[in-house]
Each structure stands twice: as C-alpha cells, then as structure tokens.
Amino acid sequence: MTETLPGTPGPTLKRIFDDLGPVEQSTVSLHLLGGTSAERLALILRRHGHKVSASTIRTYRRSLRQEQV
Numbered sequence: 001m002t003e004t005l006p007g008t009p010g011p012t013l014k015r016i017f018d019d020l021g022p023v024e025q026s027t028v029s030l031h032l033l034g035g036t037s038a039e040r041l042a043l044i045l046r047r048h049g050h051k052v053s054a055s056t057i058r059t060y061r062r063s064l065r066q067e068q069v
Contacts, residue, residue, distance in 0.1 A: 003029055007064045013057070016050045032057065033064075 003025045005017055013032075017025060031041050038057035045052050 005029065005032070005060075007060070007067055009060050010056060012052055013060055016045060016052055019050070032060070 003017075003022065005013065009017065017028065020028060028041075028045075031044075038054035038061070041057055042052050042054040
C-alpha cells in the first residue's frame with residue numbers, strides 16, 4: 001500500500017512521492033515531516049534524480065503548519 005502525504009503537497013513533491021516505492025515513501029515521509037533540514041533533504045533527493053528545491057520543501061512544511069492553526 002502506498003502512502004499519501006498529508007495536506008496539499010505541490011506538484012513537484014507529489015510527483016516525486018508518487019514515483020517512490022512504499023519503503024522510500026515511508027523514509028521520505030519521516031524526513032519531510034520530521035526534523036531533517038529542507039536543504040539536506042533536497043540534496044539527498046537530487047542525488048537520487050529527483051529535482052526539488054529546499055524552498056519547495058519549506059513551502060510545503062509551512063502550508064502544513066498553517067493548516068494546523
């Protein structure tokens with residue numbers, strides 16, 4: 001079963017997440033929703049062929065925080 005990201009991820013994060021297998025989705029979820037810096041996570045994803053910026057990750061995280069308010 002594949003996971004889904006909470007909230008409304010933008011098209012870049014959604015595409016990357018949907019392209020991953022279940023194990024990778026779980027790992028990325030932990031880092032995306034956890035304390036891993038956006039810069040580090042973006043670097044790791046880019047090293048594995050997924051073009052994403054730290055800004056995209058920060059924007060997604062900000063939207064999740066705003067939804068919780």
